[in-house]
Amino acid sequence: MPSAMAVDFRHGGSRGRVYRRSSQLSSRAKNEIEEAHMIKKLFALASVTTLVGLVATVTAAGCSSTPTEPVDGGASDAAKDAKKDVTIEEEPDAAGPPEEKTVGKLCEKTEDCNVPDSKNDNTCAKGLPIGDVYGSPVCVQPKCTQGPGNTFGDFLCDGQTGVCLPSAVGSRDGICLPACAFDSKSIGDTCQGTNKCRIRYTGTTADKSTLALGSCEGACQADTDCKSAGQKCQVELGICVVTAKYLTYPVALGAGCDGAKTPTPCVCSTVGGAGADKNKGICTRQCITGAAGNAACAAAVPGWACTAELETKDDKGVPAFTAQVDDILGNCALPCVDDTTCAPLQTSTTTPMKCVDFAGGKFCSPKAP
Numbered sequence: 055m056p057s058a059m060a061v062d063f064r065h066g067g068s069r070g071r072v073y074r075r076s077s078q079l080s081s082r083a084k085n086e087i088e089e090a091h092m093i094k095k096l097f098a099l100a101s102v103t104t105l106v107g108l109v110a111t112v113t114a115a116g117c118s119s120t121p122t123e124p125v126d127g128g129a130s131d132a133a134k135d136a137k138k139d140v141t142i143e144e145e146p147d148a149a150g151p152p153e154e155k156t157v158g159k160l161c162e163k164t165e166d167c168n169v170p171d172s173k174n175d176n177t178c179a180k181g182l183p184i185g186d187v188y189g190s191p192v193c194v195q196p197k198c199t200q201g202p203g204n205t206f207g208d209f210l211c212d213g214q215t216g217v218c219l220p221s222a223v224g225s226r227d228g229i230c231l232p233a234c235a236f237d238s239k240s241i242g243d244t245c246q247g248t249n250k251c252r253i254r255y256t257g258t259t260a261d262k263s264t265l266a267l268g269s270c271e272g273a274c275q276a277d278t279d280c281k282s283a284g285q286k287c288q289v290e291l292g293i294c295v296v297t298a299k300y301l302t303y304p305v306a307l308g309a310g311c312d313g314a315k316t317p318t319p320c321v322c323s324t325v326g327g328a329g330a331d332k333n334k335g336i337c338t339r340q341c342i343t344g345a346a347g348n349a350a351c352a353a354a355v356p357g358w359a360c361t362a363e364l365e366t367k368d369d370k371g372v373p374a375f376t377a378q379v380d381d382i383l384g385n386c387a388l389p390c391v392d393d394t395t396c397a398p399l400q401t402s403t404t405t406p407m408k409c410v411d412f413a414g415g416k417f418c419s420p421k422a423p
Contacts, residue, residue, distance in 0.1 A: 192246055233267065288301060
């Protein structure tokens with residue numbers, strides 16, 4: 055059964071192909087902040103067994119219900135209908151048991167993710183050695199494989215409830231995390247509980263508006279956001295961890311950092327690419343877009359704000375996002391007027407910085423095009 059081309063994805067600004075925001079997949083240095091993001095390293099794996107082992111390693115290093123239907127409250131048609139209009143290719147084992155379609159469902163135990171007569175290969179992301187990670191634990195699927203094409207359906211998994219994030223460059227095998235979607239006006243597919251959406255892919259819908267497909271991730275802002283007893287919020291990453299795994303980063307936000315260093319002294323947003331400065335970066339932290347996120351960033355570094363770094367146009371100059379919606383995941387950065395605003399930051403961190411015009415405003419970025 056052929057896939058429906060409901061969403062026209064692009065890669066590197068070229069229409070009709072996938073534009074992959076994930077740092078492991080992106081060809082543009084601008085999108086490589088997630089290389090230092092612990093949440094990416096925690097979940098971009100082939101199995102939960104591997105996850106358990108890697109979590110301990112990453113932590114020591116210091117790195118980084120069925121989902122709700124698209125909300126109606128003012129969500130644009132593009133954001134609400136994009137996933138509904140997609141027909142996914144039948145999986146190779148389509149003749150076997152069906153998918154559970156529980157990825158993204160709130161859970162307390164793996165049994166909450168099971169469905170009679172289904173594959174029952176989903177699991178509850180709770181009680182890992184590092185902690186629950188998600189403030190509101192949800193079902194995930196340890197293994198998935200993306201389809202061969204570049205349609206929305208090729209990147210969805212577990213019967214369209216999740217998004218398949220590859221575990222390595224060039225691979226289509228990975229882990230299926232809860233899917234979410236938004237455009238320049240609103241969030242069409244929301245995350246459960248306190249979890250929030252982080253952009254992974256962008257594409258254009260039938261009416262040529264830009265749509266983001268993301269993954270729901272932990273977004274705790276305080277210890278009270280972590281539901282399990284004895285867990286703390288690693289606010290720099292938005293994840294819930296057991297007390298023994300909680301990290302006190304030695305380098306403050308706004309300071310320079312070396313992304314190649316182990317252990318990493320902070321969540322290091324690097325230049326990326328292949329140049330001599332690829333590992334140079336600036337210390338940042340996760341935030342939630344909107345007034346509260348801006349306040350949290352400003353409290354950490356005066357004058358800073360929260361940006362999801364949504365592009366206003368692609369590499370070909372084609373318009374992309376026209377605004378940044380509130381309540382999605384971003385990172386703290388310094389707002390700017392032009393490159394001169396970023397010059398002192400470049401001097402103090404020795405990291406190349408540019409003032410980049412994102413949909414949520416202009417910000418100093420070490421990942422400029």
